[in-house]
Amino acid sequence: MHRQYKLVGLASALLAVFVPVTVFAASTVTVNTTESQGWTKDPLYADNRPGGTLEITDTYGAPEGFGTSSLEIGTLTGAAKSQLAHPLATPVKLADLNELSYSTYRSSTSTSVPESQLPAINLVIDYNGPDQAGGFSTLVFEPVYQEGGAAAINEDAWQSWDAAGDAIWWSTRSIPGAATQSTYVTLNAIKAANPDATISSYIINQGSGNAGLYAAVDAFNFNGTVYNFELKPFKATSKEQCKNDGWRNDFVTVYKNQGDCVSSVASNKN
Numbered sequence: 702m703h704r705q706y707k708l709v710g711l712a713s714a715l716l717a718v719f720v721p722v723t724v725f726a727a728s729t730v731t732v733n734t735t736e737s738q739g740w741t742k743d744p745l746y747a748d749n750r751p752g753g754t755l756e757i758t759d760t761y762g763a764p765e766g767f768g769t770s771s772l773e774i775g776t777l778t779g780a781a782k783s784q785l786a787h788p789l790a791t792p793v794k795l796a797d798l799n800e801l802s803y804s805t806y807r808s809s810t811s812t813s814v815p816e817s818q819l820p821a822i823n824l825v826i827d828y829n830g831p832d833q834a835g836g837f838s839t840l841v842f843e844p845v846y847q848e849g850g851a852a853a854i855n856e857d858a859w860q861s862w863d864a865a866g867d868a869i870w871w872s873t874r875s876i877p878g879a880a881t882q883s884t885y886v887t888l889n890a891i892k893a894a895n896p897d898a899t900i901s902s903y904i905i906n907q908g909s910g911n912a913g914l915y916a917a918v919d920a921f922n923f924n925g926t927v928y929n930f931e932l933k934p935f936k937a938t939s940k941e942q943c944k945n946d947g948w949r950n951d952f953v954t955v956y957k958n959q960g961d962c963v964s965s966v967a968s969n970k971n
């Protein structure tokens with residue numbers, strides 16, 4: 702399992718060339734902070750504006766199977782914007798994007814209208830590929846444009862969205878197959894019209910234009926790597942958890958060393 706994880710961590714382009722990505726079972730990666738496992742709020746990659754908040758909390762819980770916490774996102778004003786980006790050191794061909802999904806939660810404390818607003822997925826692309834100049838655009842997935850529309854979106858509930866294949870997307874710039882921001886087309890159609898396109902970053906985005914939206918995201922799947930946004934547990938509950946630098950990395954509690962972690966587990970047994 703560990704070996705497989707390492708393979709998935711290699712440059713995706715290599716995988717795409719030599720091995721179909723689909724032969725790998727999905728691997729789940731736990732994300733304990735917004736600056737880990739390849740995710741970042743760094744302004745080089747993510748556009749965060751005043752009034753936007755983005756942090757891992759247990760406020761809205763998590764979808765089933767994804768722990769007890771998630772990525773909580775707020776945009777207080779219409780100008781606010783919250784983004785968590787996952788730049789790719791080696792761009793992934795859009796044609797090789799086979800799995801893309803996430804779960805969202807819209808709190809009923811939200812005042813944003815329409816009530817169908819939710820965090821979106823953005824893909825930063827080079828639609829004509831690296832061998833041609835230009836080609837920048839951002840593809841956008843929003844649940845409200847999917848089959849079922851606004852009526853399918855519930856408050857105070859976790860909902861899962863498949864953004865791959867026949868899911869509906871739009872492009873921030875004019876690209877082949879999606880001429881305007883109001884052209885809503887399937888991802889498959891965009892792939893077909895832009896065979897050389899590459900993805901340089903995938904982003905969880907909320908705002909601008911989402912004044913008073915209080916929401917959360919979890920279970921983000923990019924091509925089989927599933928990110929579980931999850932608060933660090935306060936302390937270890939088994940000796941196993943202390944091993945492999947777990948004592949150092951995996952808990953809020955600061956242990957002196959692995960032995961300290963193990964003895965803490967032992968002393969909490971009763």
Ligand SMILES: [Ca+2]
Pocket residue numbers: 763767768769770771919920929930931
């Ligand atoms: Ca979670």
